[in-house]
Amino acid sequence: MYKMKLHTKSFRLALAFSLGLFWCSSSLLAQDQKDNKQTTQQTPDGQQAPTPAPAPAPAGLELSADQAVLDAGKALFEGNCKQCHAVDKEVVGPALAKVYDRRNLPWLINFIKYPQKTIESGDEYAKALYVKYKQFMPNHDFLSDAQIVSIISYVKNGKHGDGTITVGPENPVKTKQGVSSGLLTAVIVGLSIMLAIVLGALFLMAATLTKYLRQAKGLSTEDMEVLEPEWRLGDMLRSRSFIGIVAFLFLGLVTKSGLESTLAIGVQQGYAPTQPIPFSHKLHAGQYEIACQYCHTGVEKGKSANIPSANICMNCHNAIKTTSPNMQKIYDAVLKDEPIQWVRIHNLPDLAYFNHAQHVKVGGLACENCHGDIKEMEVVQQVSLLTMGWCIDCHRKTDVNKQGNGYYDKLVKLHADKSKKPLKVEDIGGLECGKCHY
Amino acid sequence: MEENNKIYWKGIEQLTNDPEFIKYAEKEFPDYLTIKDSYGDNSQADDNGGTSRRDFLKLMGFSVAAVSLAACETSVKHAIPYLNKPETIDPSIPNYYASTFIDGSEAVPVVVKTREGRPIFVEGNTLSSITKGGTNPRVNASVLSLYDKEKAKAPSVKGKEVSWEAIDSEITGKLAGAGQIRIVANTITSPSTKRAIAQFIAKYPNTKLVQYDAVSRYAIVAAHQKTKGKTVLPSYDFSKASVVVTLGADFLGSWISDIEHAKQFAQTRKIGKIAGTDGDMKKEMSRLYAFESILSITGASADYRTPIKPSQQATVAAALYNAVAAKLGKPTIGSFDNKEFKYLAKAADELVAAKGKSLVVSGSNDTDIQVVVNGINEMLENYGQTIDIDNAYSYQRQGDDTAMATFIQEVSNGGVGAVVFYNCNPVYDHPLGATLAQKLPSVGLSISTTDRLDETGKLCGYHTPDSHYLESWNDSEIKRGFYSLAQPTIGRIFNTRQAQDSLLKWAGSTTDYLALVQDFWKTLVFPLQTKEATFEEFWTRSLHNGVFETKAAATYISEHDKDKAAPAAVTAFDYTSLAGELGKYKAGAFELVIMENTVLGTGSQANNPYLHETPEPISKVCWGNFVAVSQADATALNIEISELTTQRVKLVVAGKDYTLPVIVQPGLAKGVLAVALGYGRDESFGKVAKEAGGVNAYPFMQVNGTVINIRTEGINLEIAGSGRHIPQTQTFQTIMGRETIIQESLLAAYQKDEKAGRYFPKVTTAKGKTTPTDLSAWDIKGDGYKGKDSHEPEKKKDAETEKYEKSLWNNRHPNGTADTHLYPNHHWGLAIDLNSCTGCSACVVACHIENNVPIVGSDQVIKRREMHWLRIDRYYSSIVSTVEAKKAGLIGKYDLLIQAAENPEVVFQPMMCQHCNNAPCETVCPVAATTHSSEGLNQMAYNRCIGTKYCANNCPYKVRRFNWFKFNGNDEFDYHTNNDLGRMVLNPDVTVRSRGVMEKCSMCVQRTQSGKLKAKIEKRPMQDGEVVTACASACPSDAIIFGDLNNPESKISKVLDHEVNNRAYNVLSEINTRPNVWYLTKIRNKDVEKTQA
DSSP: OHHHHHHHHHHHHHHHHHHHHHHHHHHHHHHHHHHHHHHHHHOOOTTOOSSOOOOOOOTTSOOOOOHHHHHHHHHHIIIIITTTOOSSSOSSSOOOTTHHHHSOHHHHHHHHHOHHHHHHTTOHHHHHHHHHHOSOOOOOTTSOHHHHHHHHHHHHHSOOOOOSOOOSTTSOOOOOOOHHHHHHHHHHHHHHHHHHHHHHHHHHHHHHHHHHHHHOOOOOHHHHHHHSOOOOHHHHHHOHHHHHHHHHHHHHHHHHHHHHHHHTTTOOTTOOOOOSSOOOHIIIIIISOOOHHHHOTTTTTSSOOOOOOHHHHHHHHTTSSTTOHHHHHHHHHHHHTOOOOEEOOOOOOTTSOOOHHIIIIISOOOTHHHHOOGGGOSSOOOOSOOSHHHHHHHHHHOBOOOTTOGGGHHHHHHHHHHOSSOOBGGGGTTTOHHHHOO | OGGGTEEEESSHHHHTTOHHHHHHHHOSSOSOOOOSSTTSOOTTOOTTOSOOHHHHHHHHHHHHHHHHHHHSOOOOOEEOOOSSOOTTOOTTOOEEEEEEEEETTEEEEEEEEEETTEEEEEEEOTTOTTTTTOOOHHHHHHHHHHTOTTSOOSOEETTEEOOHHHHHHHHHHHHHTOOSEEEEESOOOOHHHHHHHHHHHHHSTTEEEEEOOSSOOHHHHHHHHHHHSOOOBOEEOGGGOSEEEEESOOTTTTSSOHHHHHHHHHHHHOOBTTTSSTTOOBOOOOEEEEEESSOOHHHHHOSEEEEOOGGGHHHHHHHHHHHHHHHHTOOOOTTOOSTTSTTHHHHHHHHHHTTTSEEEEEOOOOHHHHHHHHHHHHHTTOBTTTEESSSSOBOSOOOOHHHHHHHHHHHHHTOOSEEEEESOOHHHHSTTHHHHHHHGGGSSEEEEOSSSOOHHHHHSSEEOOOOOGGGOOEEEEEETTEEEEEOOSSOOSSSOOOHHHHHHHHTTOOSOHHHHHHHHIIIIIGGGOOSOSSHHHHHHHHHHHSEEEOOOOTTOOOGGGTTSOOOOOOOOOOGGGGTTGGGOOOOOSSEEEEEOBTTTBTSTTTTOHHHHHSOOTTTOBOSSOOEEEOHHHHHHHTOOOBTTEEEEEEEEETTEEEEEEEEEOTTOOTTEEEEESSOOOOGGGOHHHHHHOOOOOGGGSEEESEEEOEEOSSEEEEEEEEEEEOOBOTTTTOOTTOSOSSOEEEHHHHHHOTTTTOOOOOEEETTEEEOGGGOOHHHHHTOOSSSTTOSSOOOOOOHHHHHHHTSHHHHHSTTOOTTOOOOSSOOEEEEEETTTOOOOOHHHHHHHHHTTOOOOOHHHHHTTOOOOSSEEEEEEEEEOOHHHHHHTTTTOSHHHHHHHHHSOEEEEEEEOOOOOTTOHHHHHOTTOOEEEOTTSOEEEOGGGOOOOOHHHHHOTTOOOEEOOSOOTTOTTSOSSTTSTTGGGGSOTTSOOOOTTOEEOOOOSHHHHHHHHHHHHHTTSOOOTTSOOOHHHHHOTTOOEEEEETTOTTSHHHHHHHHHTTTTEEOTTGGGTOOOSEEEEOEEEOOOSTTOOO
């Protein structure tokens, strides 16, 4: 029965193998999905500047009907204006239809860039606007003249449907699913089913064989052992190898968890504290697609991205959802002159210098690179590690956003002479201590 | 420098080779931390020292607790945005506002840097043609005075806080029937304030304004009244003078307008490439003669300096007059001659030769002496050339000594019903302060508006605290037609009110002071220009620029001159009539000079620790005053001074005893004693002022028509005790036995050879003698890239690398390539002109504030733990016979010592981290906490540092400072950073270091970082001048140039391109550290043959 024994052994092996394969494939599936997600996040799109690329400027600042200008204008309108303005009806601010007839172009450009200053300068029309709508429109000085013209061109000549914001949860949230990931899922599901069938068949075979052997007589003791193995718990527990393995595993685990917990001191990945007002980024940034810069005004200027002040909330919320109890908290804050104490989520230690402008404006990185898929977050959490290793890692991998930036010209030229590889942040001193610690 | 037999020494200790000095010089960290308690509490420390078992256990318990705490979840932090964000303020982005520093008699146009609405740094306003962006230590330090917790927090009546309404109604009630009212003030340069006072006077016609100055220059005004019929303080232009003679006027440090004069004087002292605009070479410089009693920083910069006794200053002036008069064939005064005074005849000759391009100034406040000085300048035809009394004359000192004396007389007689002390403190800073203090309580109504209950405020019935200048609207007409505006840069911190608003309120006016300022600018200043059509535009521009300057027409009448009598027609003044007057000073065995400390000034900011921690430039004493004596007197009196230890002396002034520590000051004539003003404050002025201690020297001055700042009679000095430690940094960080640190020469030698004075060291190698910088680390190993027997392959170089190696750096060191860093984009460097540096120490204070450098206090300075990132080394030098010196050890014998210390030459050398390319510190750090950047900086990662101090021990320049304590938030160091208000001064862009780490100059890396970011955002290369270090921005004489050595258009490149083979040198170049800080040789405008003994 030697052969038979062999067969059973190999059979068990096969069984274990296929089980393992199944587990692997399912975890692979999960991994794939995860990877898929990460790759979509991590595509550093150099061109994906915070404000859409400037439109081809119409010569002499005139309204245009050129489709390229209209498209650019539409993109800008939806990114910057739609929150408060519609073309045909009043929302937070006045309806924009015919605005190009009401005021001349230079006035509009000036007003859109610096509304508060225009109002304060004593301009009658602007003052009347302020009296009617009772609030300042935020500065749009980041828009170029040409961009503003393209917006107004879009208002005049573009096709626009209902530009207002529909308030309410019924607006479906579109989730983007890649084509490739669907195919992958199908393949993996098919494989899994096949494996399950094979597994079932193998089990059946094993059961049949065992049953057959039990009925057979004259089996040697060896074969009997294989068939019905004798197993004593005491012997195993006392065996050296067992104790050795257990001790090794235990020590290993202790060391690992010790190391991990030490390294995790001060690391707050996944930190998602409850905020005094449950502001939803999913709703504002995701569903309504309000640009991050609309509220986080400092992100292209300085170190701090800025937590928006209450007056930014009021730009929309003096008309929208005014009765919500959470809005009431903001009104209370304004009335009592007590700022809202948000809980800080991303806590970089004081000894590290970090500048949003460098990364967002100069580096051209999207917010999602570090802050994760903020558009899907009901409650914001810290996605990245924010450890030095994490910073360094990115500085090693990331290309310098050198296109069109005269500051880097010299460095680019030097690097091109020396190396064929792309110019990474580390190549221009991005790993030096004194760049972040002083 | 062997050829000229000069010896350089930092202090008497070094000259005598004092054993203590040697001990400290050899050991950078002489003391172990002798504290019992690691938190800095020294109260339990006993003499045994050491750590007991209990302490160890305590510490261990703490550590365990701390570690387990650290492992816990970090506490919740809040992010609190503005409710309604101001459009102009963005967190983390600084805003700059032009304003004017106004304190006591000083008015300086400044630019204030604010972060999130709080001022953190004050720089000079480059748009001002007076200061041209320069500052002095007091201007820089003033930002901390804003956050002084010990200022008055509300108005008070007899020390009890009350409301403004209550105090106003009481005061207006009393003013109505007060009789004679006096407003006492220091010089008021603000025309709008004068208008506010005029409104007050209109309401109470019995009011008179009395102005005085803590350090009076009234004699100059009085002298011009006599000789020119005009009561004006002239405006001096040192930039036009090729020969300057100062009779004790410290115009670079204190005199009238230190920043302006330092700027002007520096222009005439810069030579070579640094002075020329684009390619010009300048090989001429002005010559400065100083005849002075103390050794001031002006005397230290002088080419020829003669120590005189205070009693001789009248004689020197008269002798100079006679010498000049004799040359020009004019009548002389009496029989004063110049035989006694070295260089006087020479000075007179050169003055006459440079007629119309010379200047004689005097620091004396004796009208007769000033009249003689006027006479000399008149003979030299300097009026209208270097002296301006007709157009843009100065309003910087308007104090009237006689009016002030009369006022005190009136108070004594009971003739004054009410007095308002407008931001002044005469009880403390007037020689007759004691009389005033006695009689002041009997005045019916006394009001003080100072920022705290100071010596005068305490005695006044009412205290209506003025706001700090950074919280106030104001203006200033510094010189005729030179206006400057001051605007608030922060909301009021305490419940204070601008003193002008108080005056207006009491005068019953309904307008506030801002409206008054605007009205003044609208009615008087606006019509002076034609650029803007509407006042609003003009106001906006003026507020933005901070200054408005106009060449005033003759018809223009300044607010300051409104009540002045029309100039009297004077006949030529008869100088010969002064013969008798000038002989009035009798020589005494001891004569006392009451001097102004260049850093502390008059003491109005005595509670500002930056001003105490910064050493006085000459004596290098910080934290407190002292009596300075000459070496000859010290020898005679047997005063023994060793490293950091001195003796106490009893100084007798007019029958009263004062006990002070004594220091031996080289350069003083025998019998001369000097004491600085501004000290001797008590608790009520503030804890910092009290720690500085000392005695108040104002009562030492005498009123004799004018306030005389010398005393020649009734002075005595004797030893009162021994063994007092004195915080004196002069011999700290000594660099032993190196002669090449200071490289200097004479102008004539320089004109022949630009390399004059340079020292070119050679090192001996197996291949013979070679220049150290020609060696590379590879050569030393013997398997270099370049050698023929090299085992290593020749390094392949691409075209660009080769181009690099032809860069500036390698021009300087033609063969040193192997261990040269490549700096692809920027290469920051400093060039420091020893010729321009006056030692004023503005850079030291600016560095402190910009970089959050902690204040350590006098006890820790004595333990050599001061933290200055930038220090100014002051070297004395004198020529002695080397043979004799060698015989006596170094110079052991007293007679030689006296000879050396009699009149040494002085050199100032700002010393900061040299950012060596071959940095010795970097190689010894066991944890790589200090590394080299790709921009040429030697960078320090504090959080990596474990405090081994190896780097400091290995630093040949001794510029690394170790944090022995946590200074911030520690009540043991009560210097304002232990409270929330004081911490507002900290620069949020720079880490506040904690205990146990090494720190040093970072070449203001936070500024280069932000400058680079700005360029990147604007997508362009960086421009020269976009970023300057704090020290360079503060320097009133532009001695420090900061810039990018890789940028061929930068000023530093242009200067160094030429000078690197001429005047520029690295300190200790023989050890091949290759610093990025370059010094330009000191050139003295002395005649070659007449090197003095």
